[in-house]
Amino acid sequence: MAHAHSVKRYKGLMDWLTTVDHKKIAILYLLSGGLFFAIGGFEAILIRLQLIKPMNDMLEAQTFNELITMHGTTMIFLGVMPIVFALMNAIIPLQIGARDVAFPFLNSLGFWTFLFGGILLNLSWVMGGAPDAGWTSYTPLSSTMYSPSHGVDFYTVGLQIAGLGTLIGGLNFLATIITMRAPGMSYMRMPMFTWASFVTSAMILFAFPAITVGLVLLTFDRVLGANFFNVDGGGNPVLWQHIFWIFGHPEVYILILPAFGIISEVIPTFARKRLFGYSSMVFATILIAFLGFMVWAHHMFTTGLGPVANALFSISTMLIAVPTGIKIFNWLFTMWGGQVKFNTANLFAVGFIPTFTMGGVTGVMLASAPADFQFHDTYFVVAHFHYVIVGGMVFGLLSGLHYWWPKMFGRVLNETLGKWTFWTFAIGFHMTFFVQHFLGLMGMQRRVFTYLPNQGFDTMNLVSTVGAFLMGVGIIFFTINIIKSFMQPKGCANDPWEDGRTLEWTIPSPPPEYNFKQIPLVRGLDAYWKEKAAGNTEMTPAEPIGPIHMPSPTIIPFVMSVGIFIAGLGLMFSGEEFSSSFMSFIFNNWIVCGLGLLITFGSMLMRSLFDDHGWHIEPEEFEEEGYKHG
Amino acid sequence: MKRLLPMLAIFSLFLAGCGREDLSVLRPQGPVAQGQYDLIKLSISIMLVVLVIVFAISAYVIIKFRRRPEHTEMPEQVEGNFKLEVIWTVIPLILVLVLAVPTVKEVFAFGEDHANDKNAIQVKVNAHQYWWEFEYPQFGITTAQDLIIPTNKKIAFELKTSDVIHSFWVPSLSGKLDTNPDGTLNRFSFSAPKEGVYRGKCAELCGPSHGFMEFKVKSVSPESFETWKAAMKAPMVAIEDKALAETFKNQCLTCHAVGDQGTAVGPNLTGVGSRESVASILLNSETNDEGNPVLENMKEWLHDPQLVKPGNKMPSPKDLGLTDAEIDGIAEYLANYKLEY
Numbered sequence: 029m030a031h032a033h034s035v036k037r038y039k040g041l042m043d044w045l046t047t048v049d050h051k052k053i054a055i056l057y058l059l060s061g062g063l064f065f066a067i068g069g070f071e072a073i074l075i076r077l078q079l080i081k082p083m084n085d086m087l088e089a090q091t092f093n094e095l096i097t098m099h100g101t102t103m104i105f106l107g108v109m110p111i112v113f114a115l116m117n118a119i120i121p122l123q124i125g126a127r128d129v130a131f132p133f134l135n136s137l138g139f140w141t142f143l144f145g146g147i148l149l150n151l152s153w154v155m156g157g158a159p160d161a162g163w164t165s166y167t168p169l170s171s172t173m174y175s176p177s178h179g180v181d182f183y184t185v186g187l188q189i190a191g192l193g194t195l196i197g198g199l200n201f202l203a204t205i206i207t208m209r210a211p212g213m214s215y216m217r218m219p220m221f222t223w224a225s226f227v228t229s230a231m232i233l234f235a236f237p238a239i240t241v242g243l244v245l246l247t248f249d250r251v252l253g254a255n256f257f258n259v260d261g262g263g264n265p266v267l268w269q270h271i272f273w274i275f276g277h278p279e280v281y282i283l284i285l286p287a288f289g290i291i292s293e294v295i296p297t298f299a300r301k302r303l304f305g306y307s308s309m310v311f312a313t314i315l316i317a318f319l320g321f322m323v324w325a326h327h328m329f330t331t332g333l334g335p336v337a338n339a340l341f342s343i344s345t346m347l348i349a350v351p352t353g354i355k356i357f358n359w360l361f362t363m364w365g366g367q368v369k370f371n372t373a374n375l376f377a378v379g380f381i382p383t384f385t386m387g388g389v390t391g392v393m394l395a396s397a398p399a400d401f402q403f404h405d406t407y408f409v410v411a412h413f414h415y416v417i418v419g420g421m422v423f424g425l426l427s428g429l430h431y432w433w434p435k436m437f438g439r440v441l442n443e444t445l446g447k448w449t450f451w452t453f454a455i456g457f458h459m460t461f462f463v464q465h466f467l468g469l470m471g472m473q474r475r476v477f478t479y480l481p482n483q484g485f486d487t488m489n490l491v492s493t494v495g496a497f498l499m500g501v502g503i504i505f506f507t508i509n510i511i512k513s514f515m516q517p518k519g520c521a522n523d524p525w526e527d528g529r530t531l532e533w534t535i536p537s538p539p540p541e542y543n544f545k546q547i548p549l550v551r552g553l554d555a556y557w558k559e560k561a562a563g564n565t566e567m568t569p570a571e572p573i574g575p576i577h578m579p580s581p582t583i584i585p586f587v588m589s590v591g592i593f594i595a596g597l598g599l600m601f602s603g604e605e606f607s608s609s610f611m612s613f614i615f616n617n618w619i620v621c622g623l624g625l626l627i628t629f630g631s632m633l634m635r636s637l638f639d640d641h642g643w644h645i646e647p648e649e650f651e652e653e654g655y656k657h658g
Numbered sequence: 659m660k661r662l663l664p665m666l667a668i669f670s671l672f673l674a675g676c677g678r679e680d681l682s683v684l685r686p687q688g689p690v691a692q693g694q695y696d697l698i699k700l701s702i703s704i705m706l707v708v709l710v711i712v713f714a715i716s717a718y719v720i721i722k723f724r725r726r727p728e729h730t731e732m733p734e735q736v737e738g739n740f741k742l743e744v745i746w747t748v749i750p751l752i753l754v755l756v757l758a759v760p761t762v763k764e765v766f767a768f769g770e771d772h773a774n775d776k777n778a779i780q781v782k783v784n785a786h787q788y789w790w791e792f793e794y795p796q797f798g799i800t801t802a803q804d805l806i807i808p809t810n811k812k813i814a815f816e817l818k819t820s821d822v823i824h825s826f827w828v829p830s831l832s833g834k835l836d837t838n839p840d841g842t843l844n845r846f847s848f849s850a851p852k853e854g855v856y857r858g859k860c861a862e863l864c865g866p867s868h869g870f871m872e873f874k875v876k877s878v879s880p881e882s883f884e885t886w887k888a889a890m891k892a893p894m895v896a897i898e899d900k901a902l903a904e905t906f907k908n909q910c911l912t913c914h915a916v917g918d919q920g921t922a923v924g925p926n927l928t929g930v931g932s933r934e935s936v937a938s939i940l941l942n943s944e945t946n947d948e949g950n951p952v953l954e955n956m957k958e959w960l961h962d963p964q965l966v967k968p969g970n971k972m973p974s975p976k977d978l979g980l981t982d983a984e985i986d987g988i989a990e991y992l993a994n995y996k997l998e999y
Contacts, residue, residue, distance in 0.1 A: 089866030089968040162863045168839070169822040169864060174787075259839040265823065266842050299723070305738035330825060330861075331836050332817075332844035335769030339762045346754040346761075353708075353750040354743065360715045361742065366733050367725040378720060385712045389705035396757060398764035399697045401833020402683045405825060405861040469684050469698075470677030471829040473861040476869025480939070482948050484677045561732075 038581055046581035048132035049541060053139050054118035054436065060143050061110030067150065068102035069503060071095045076460070076496040079489050082481035092477035093160040094179065098153075100163030101183065104279070105190055106146040108421055112286045113142075113197050115428050116225045118436050120201060122532035123219045125210025125550065127543045130203035132579040133635070138196035140589035145190025148596055152182035159183035162475060164272055165246070167257035167265040172250050178600060184247045185596040191236050191243070192592070198232030201225055210531070211570040212550035216310070219530045219554075220303055223310055224289025227317045231282050234321065239275035242268060251599060269331060273324035281320035283417060285313060287380070287424025288355060294377040294431050295359055297527050299366030302554055305358040312351035312358075319348045329397045330404045338397040345395035352388055356381060372446025376427035379454055383423060387415030390465065405475075408468025414461045426453070426506070431525075438518035438538045445509040453502025459495025463488040529557035534567050542576045542645055575644040582640070588631040595624025681857045683829045690768070690832040690848040697764055704753050768833075772814035772847045779807065783817045785824035785837040787864060788871040788970055789925050789938060799890045800915070802925035804933045805858070805875045806999075807850060808883035814847040825862035828875050834861045850877035855934060855945070866969035870939040878999065886999035890928055894919045895995055902987045909978050910988065916995075924972060929997030931956075937967055956989040 038046050047053060075095050078087045087095070117135070121128055129135050152158040159179035161170035170180045205226045209218070218226070246268065248254035255261025257268045296303045303309060325333055325341040333341075359381055368374065390412040394400050403409055426449070434440045468474075472485050479485050523533040534556050535544060546569035552558040559567055598621030606612045614620050676684035686692040772778040784791040793800045807813050817826055819837040827834030832848040850856065860871035878886065894917030897903035911920035916927045931952055935941050937959045941949030949955070961982075963972045975985050 089869070093863070093866060093868075166823055166863070174822050174865065259841060264841065265839060298725075299733075300725075301733050302735045302737065304736060305743055308738065308743050330834050332838065332842065335766045338769075339765045342761050342765065343758050346758055349754055350747060350750045353746055356712060357715075357742070357746040358738075360712070360719055361736075361739070363719040363723055365736065366723050367729040368720070368723050369725040378716075382709075382713055382716050385709060389708055392754070392757070393698070393701040393705060396697055396701055396761040396764075398694050398761065398768050398833065399701060401768070401835070402691075402694050402698065402829065404834060405827075466676075469682065471681035471683065471857065471859065473827065473859050473869075475863040477866070478869055480872075480941070483681060 042583075043581070045586050046136075046583045048128075048136045048579045048581055050117045050121050050129050050132065050135060051436070051539065051541075053135050054114045054116075056139055056143075057110045057114035057117060058436075060146065061107055061114055064102050064146055064150075065107035065111065066503075068099050068107045069500065071099040071102065073496060073500055075099060076493040078477065079479075080493040081490070082479050082483075082486055084478050087477065089477045090157075090160060093162075093475070094158035096475055097159045097162050097165075097179075097183070098150075101149065101159070101187070102146075103417075104163065104283070105187060105194075106142075106149070108283060108417070108425065109194060110142060110146075111425050111429075112228075112283070113139075113194075115221075115290070115425070115432065116197075116201060116286065119432055119532055120204065120222055120225055121208070122435070122535065122539060122543060123222045123530050124205060124208060124213055125531050125544060125548050125555075126204065126208040127547075127576065128579065129200050130207055131200050133582065133585060133640075134196050134200050136582070137585035137588060138193040138200065140193070140585050141196065141592060142190045142193030144589045144593040145186045145188070145193060145596075148189060148593055149182050149186030152179050152186075155182070164276070165268075166272075167246070167249070167268045168259075170246065170250075171258065178604075181247070181250055181600040184243045184250065185600050188240060188243045188247070189589075189592050189596055191240055194232055195236045195240075198229040198236070201229040202233065205229070210544075210547050210550050213555070216307065217550060217553045217555070220292035220306070220309060221286070221289035224285045224292070224313055227313050228282050228285045231278050231285070231317050231320065235275045235278035235282065238271055239279075242271035242275065245271070247599070251602060266328075266331060269328050270324070273327045274321075277324040277327065278317075278320045280413075280416070281316055283421045284424075285317065287421045287428075288313065290424045290428035290431070291359060291377045291380055293530070294373050294427050295362050296554075297431070297525055297529055298369045298371065298374040298377075299363045300527050301362055301366040302529070302557070303358070304361040304364075305354070306553060308354055309358055312354045315351040316348060319344060319351070323348065326395060326397075326400070329400045342395050342397045346392055349388065349392045356385055356388075371430075371443055372441065372450055373427050373431035375447065375450045376423050376430065379450065380420065380423040380427065383415065383419035383454075383457070387412060387419050390415065403468060405473055406468030407464040407472045407474055410474050411461045411464035411468065414457075414464075418457055418461070423454075426450075432532075433513065434520045434524040435532055435537050435539070437513065438520055438536075439513040439516055440520050440524050441509050441513050445505055445512070449502050449505040449509065451502075452498050452505060456495045456498025456500075456502055460492050460499060461495070463491050467492075523556075529554040531555055531567070540650070542578065542650075545650055546573060547571050573647050575646050577642055577644055579642050580640050584631045584635050588628050591624045591627030591629075591631060593624065595621050595628065598622070598624055678857070680830055680855060686830060687852055687854065687856060688831040688848055688850045691830055693764055693767065694833050697760060700760060701757055704757055708750075708753065768846065770847070771845050772812055773816065773845055775812060775814060778812035778814040778847060780814050780816070781805065781807075783815055783826055783837065785817070785819040785821075785826065785860070785864075786971075787821050788860070788867040788967060790826075790858075790860075790871075790873040791925065794887075797887055797891075799887060800922060800926050801890065801928065803873050803935065803938050805873065806883065806886050807875060807877050808880045809853055809877050810849060810851050811880070812847050812849050815845065817844045817846075822864045823862050824860045824864045824871065826858070827861040828856050828858040830856050831875060836862060850875065853877050853879060867967045870937075870967050872935070872938045874934040876934070882999045886997060889997040889999055893917050894928070897987075897991050899987060902984060902991070905980065905984050906988055906991070909975070909980060913972075927992060927995070930995055931993045932996035932998075937963070937970075939967060951993075953990060953993040956993045957986060960985045960989050 078084055078092055157177035157179045161175050161180055168174055245256040249256050255263045257263045257265045292303055323345045326345045329338050394403050430441055430446055467485055467488050470484050520537050522536055548567035549570040601615045676682050679685045686695040780795050782793040791802050792805045817835055817837040819839055824837045825834045826837055831850055835844045835846050854877055856875040858873040858875055897906055913924040914920050914927045915922045934945050936955035940955035942952040943949045944952055959966050960975050963970055963974055
């Protein structure tokens, strides 16, 4: 009865294109996120090389502006966020004792739209020039009048497509965490990383529609000649700033909250102590998310909103320091009285605390509007947000990757190489960005492609560039470590750290397709730790062994995303005059755009008309359990 | 040790000086910048306290609670501590309050509008890609790039842009404010008690030459300011060579205004030879301790404006059909067009 219909199983490339398995999608996210991260990193190195000395003419001004725009956009939307999604995909279903996410089909669709959006954005480099108006794309600079190339179109269309993927992912994780927790796992027994991802997903749900609306309006202005941000047509460029930052500030917390979650997993594991003040950590996370939506105008103090708005947004911004401080002290007191082991994962986690605090305190300084009149748009701000995003987010991600690598791939990363990664990256990071605080205070504004000599900027810029190279070396160590790890055979223990506290450590590394042979019964916070403390070696199952229902692999999400990609290109070039009359014909008559939409909507129709009942894995097909620790 | 390094770095940097007097936020030269600097100092002090506490606890925890071979028993699993959690909620709240009160005070002080203040000198700043236009409506004077102000007078600005958003920033005199298009114009004011030249910059990305969109604020004695005003109102100094004068009239004055002649599309050139720089980025060695003589700068600029300032809107004189000799002649005329004040 369970085998009512057979399902086609793919191999090789086709397996990856059609997979709906959260673990494989996680690997896809990691691969593409890693690739974009490398591109963004390379752009950063070029930026720092250009700024190594005053009046450098290595890069042209226009190229420099394209590089800074693409560096910011790539790192945030295409580098760091997908790696977050990789970890969320790989770990959350395991942490809550589920066999997959709530909507595996959507999960795949989210990945492919993200990837095609990212590819579209990066195609700009070879298709007439990258976007050049900064990652914030302030109007009127981003209007067709002042940015006549298609660069900003690639930005608006690419980000809309990629943003679709993010929004889908966020919804999926909300539904997954709400509906698919194992029996006994109440909200207040969820691991902190799951909590952080839950809150992050809720933020995505509210923040991404704002940027989508903004990008649609900007696309209308640029492609169809609308006037939303054009003063001469009755529009208002300040409106764009509001829309952008109503998304943009929550986005910062969308980036950092998962890192908070990772740190809250890694530190307790390696300190062998439960997270100090778990419930206050949960509420601090929610409070940060809530306040995160109330502070967007602190990016606009110098826009001229008037003293009342500036005062209110100053205070609301400063208030975020309170829940963040709670978190910092809770982590420190988790270690207090513990037995802290400093392997690479924990080095990054512990290194995160002082580094992120430094980014946090400059954040409070920036919150003071009159002082911000001096800080704003200088290297002080550049230093601040890199301390938060790199010193916070990237440290968190590197910690999480080292920590969960064995679970994702069945192989432990090399510790020696890991320590080299940490020290080169951490020292390089502080070298690059610490001096930038002072550059800003001494009068160096940001986004300048070069600077005059004799302003006292030269030495510090040199130091900063050297530091950037050191960070690059750190990432190279990490890459070597990854390659080396794949040269060893699979098969590390279920719980390679021996002190795992949560459900992902109860199953083989990497987990079988169905994750849990039997869904476990959760009896408290840190479910696995609790069982171990009670002398049990494994979880109590919450169900008898039986056939497991699985979703079918499908190519439809991939095809659907290809359709959106084609439609996006068609939209962007709808007004273009090509040298070939055929090209002009198909683009100017919206044939390309229509074709893309046809593919997408056709795929949706297919999906709706043909029921997919999934398939079952029978108990006799269960994989041999990997060997267990203890 | 690693955590001490930043502190050491701070002190070594403080010893090395905090940047140029005419440019650095850390060496304020006027009351507005001073007020903002005081707030920066207050916030740095509070934040240093926070950092010291966090770093100290981190260091203690990292050293004291390392895992040792003798650790065979699991440590005690502590759920939390109500008292501690109240402490680290309340203390940050208090610290935030300490910073919030002067912040709000300064916000409103900075927001004071002197647009109708009879004693203030009104200046309309109009930002262009990539130059600054300064109009004095009370005196009917318009100039560019060098903003001349008298010492100890309130200068009330109205900021606008005629293209993209720029940001008007003179770090040693005041924080920045954006120049928006019509409808969202910004107002603020500052004053400079001391005579001197202060560097100003555009702080909002505005295109390729954003980094070169500099300007100078020159604060002079009230008497000099009066002389300057009169000099600005004098008719244009004529070019002796008739043919060159004709070329200048047909090719340059169609965009530029000089004295009582020309059109105000590009920067006003009255007395351009006595400014601090050519095209804001070529510093003149006559008044700066670096750079080249104004004549050389002027020639460099006029022979290839795009090379000096990529993306700027001035047509290249060569493209307009001017010969090298004509360009040099005009450069010479402009470089020698100086105002005495």
